[in-house]
Amino acid sequence: MNKDIILLRLGELTLKGRNRHRFETQVQQQLKRVLQPFPSVTIRHEYGRVYLDLGGSEYAAVARQLDKVFGLHSYSPAIRCGLRLEEIQTSVREAFAEIQVKPRTFKISARRVNKKFPYDTYELNRLLGGTLLEQHEDLQVDVHNPELDIRVEIREQEALVFSEVVPGPGGFPLGSNGKAMLMLSGGIDSPVAGWLAMRKGLRVQAVHFHSFPYTSERAKLKVIDLTRTLAGYAGKITLHMVPFTDIQTRLKQECRDNLLITMMRRAMFRITEQLAARQEALAIVTGESLGQVASQTLPSMHVIGAAATLPLIRPLITLDKAEITAMAERIGTYPISILPYEDCCTLFVPKSPSTNPNIHAVERQERYMEEWLPEAIRTAVEQTETMYIVPEQPEKEDSLF
Missing domain, CATH: 3.40.50.620 (HUPs)
Known part of the structure; x- marks a missing residue:
C-alpha cells in the first residue's frame, strides 16, 4: 500500500465547544514539534480533520512520533486516489490486499464531504463492496459486526481509502489544562x-x-x-x-x-x-x-x-x-x-x-x-x-x- 497520507482524529477536545479551535491549534503545535525531523511532511487542517501529507517520508518513522502527541485519539494511514469510481475501486482492492489475515465478513463505510460527487453514500457502498465480492467468493457483507471495515472519504479534490485505525495517546493537548x-x-x-x-x-x-x-x-x-x-x-x-x-x-x-x-x-x-x-x-x-x-x-x-x-x-x-x-x-x-x-x-x-x-x-x-x-x-x-x-x-x- 502506498501510505502517503495519514488521517488524524482528535479526542476529548471535541467536547469543548467554543474551546475547540484553541485545542486544535495546540495539537497542531505539538505535531509541528514532533515532526521537525521530517521536513517533507506537511499538516493540513480542513473540515474538522487533520491530515499529514508524508511527502515521501517513511510512514513507520512518522507514526512513532505520533505516539507523543496528546489529544490525538487515533490515526489511519490511507491510500490517496482520484475521484473517478474506477480509481476508488482499485484503491479498495489494494487496501484489502494489504490485510494479512483475510476476513470472512466486511463492510464499506463511505463518507461524502464532497456533496457534488455523483454517487450517494448508499450507492457508493454497494459499488465498492461489489468490486470485492466479485473477486472473493467466500467473502460476505456484514454491516453490523464486520471483521473488516474499509472506509472511504470523498474529499473535494481526492478520495482516501483506509482500514487500519491506530490508537493515539488520547487525552487533551499538552498545557491546555494548566x-x-x-x-x-x-x-x-x-x-x-x-x-x-x-x-x-x-x-x-x-x-x-x-x-x-x-x-x-x-x-x-x-x-x-x-x-x-x-x-x-x-x-x-x-x-x-x-x-x-x-x-x-x-x-x-x-x-x-x-x-x-x-x-x-x-x-x-x-x-x-x-x-x-x-x-x-x-x-x-x-x-x-x-x-x-x-x-x-x-x-x-x-x-x-x-x-x-x-x-x-x-x-x-x-x-x-x-x-x-x-x-x-x-x-x-x-x-x-x-x-x-x-x-x-x-x-x-x-x-x-x-x-x-x-x-x-x-x-x-x-x-x-x-x-x-x-x-x-x-x-x-x-x-x-x-x-x-x-x-x-x-x-x-x-x-x-
Whole structure:
C-alpha cells in the first residue's frame, strides 16, 4: 500500500465547544514539534480533520512520533486516489490486499464531504463492496459486526481509502489544562504519574529531592534521564533539584522514628508548594498508589496531604503495580527507573513506619520544630537548582539513510 497520507482524529477536545479551535491549534503545535525531523511532511487542517501529507517520508518513522502527541485519539494511514469510481475501486482492492489475515465478513463505510460527487453514500457502498465480492467468493457483507471495515472519504479534490485505525495517546493537548508540579522520585511510579498528568492537558515541572552525599551523582543523572524521557512528550520540562539532606538528617534526629516518613513527606509538600507559587502552578502531581507502601495508606495520605493547600493529583491511586509497570514500559521510563541508584526516601525508611499516623501527634511534633523547620524549608527552596531538560533529538530524515 502506498501510505502517503495519514488521517488524524482528535479526542476529548471535541467536547469543548467554543474551546475547540484553541485545542486544535495546540495539537497542531505539538505535531509541528514532533515532526521537525521530517521536513517533507506537511499538516493540513480542513473540515474538522487533520491530515499529514508524508511527502515521501517513511510512514513507520512518522507514526512513532505520533505516539507523543496528546489529544490525538487515533490515526489511519490511507491510500490517496482520484475521484473517478474506477480509481476508488482499485484503491479498495489494494487496501484489502494489504490485510494479512483475510476476513470472512466486511463492510464499506463511505463518507461524502464532497456533496457534488455523483454517487450517494448508499450507492457508493454497494459499488465498492461489489468490486470485492466479485473477486472473493467466500467473502460476505456484514454491516453490523464486520471483521473488516474499509472506509472511504470523498474529499473535494481526492478520495482516501483506509482500514487500519491506530490508537493515539488520547487525552487533551499538552498545557491546555494548566500547569502543575510533579514530585519526581527515581522510581517506577512518579514518571508514569507525570505522563498521565501531561496526557490530561497539564504542563508539568518536576521536583526531585536529593540527599547528597547519601545519594550519588548517578542517582541525580538517573532523574535527569527520566525527565528527559518525559520531555520527549512535552518538548521540554523544567526540573527542580531540591537539597534535602539537612532537613532529612535533622528530622531523623528529632522526630519519632515511626513518624519520620510522614514528617519528611509533609516537608516535601511544603517545599513543592513554595516552588509552585514561584512558577504559578496550581496543583501537585504525585505517584502515590493506594496501599502500596506505608506512606500511601489512606490515613497516611490524609495526614501527609493536609500539609498542602494546592490540589493533589494522584493519577495512579487505584492502579496495581503491574498496571503501572506496564505503562512505564510503554512510555520508555521503566529501564531507567529500575537502575539501582536509591533516592532520599528509600535511604531513610525506618523499620516500622506508621501506616496510621495521628494528625494531632504529627502537628504537635512539628510545633516542637518551629524554631528551625520553616527556615530550613525556605533555605531548601532558595538553594534549589533549576535546570531545563529537552528530549534527545531524533535523527533528521536525511541522515537516516
